[in-house]
Amino acid sequence: MTTPLREPTFLILTALAREPLHGYGLITEVSDLSDGRITLRPGTLYGALDRLSDDGLVAPDREEVVDGRLRRYYRLTDEGLNVLGAETERMRRNLAAATARLKASGWAPAGGVA
Secondary structure (H helix, E strand, O other), X not given: OOOOOOHHHHHHHHHXXXXXXXXXXXXXXXXXXXXXXXXXXXXXXXXHHHHHHHOOOEEEEEEEEEOOEEEEEEXXXXXXXXXXXXXXXXXXXXXXXXXXXXXXXXOOOHHHOO
């Protein structure tokens, strides 16, 4: 995968980097990771999980029945971990370049913390 990941996709992979999660757990974790900026609807999430599964980045981990409802957990694959790592490194380099240019221009973040 050579194109940059869209933010929701990046956050789904990030959420799964720690442990396998089921749908509602992913929705909650993505919201937490984005400070509430991104709220995934179930249809959007499961469409993304299908695409990520087809791309070999996530895979079903296990299923369990809770209160009569099936809960399917997903995990990050080795390829998903590699893609997440590469994307994180790409973003880190972009952040470093932007920070250097901003500092050179005399810009300072609100509150003076750099």
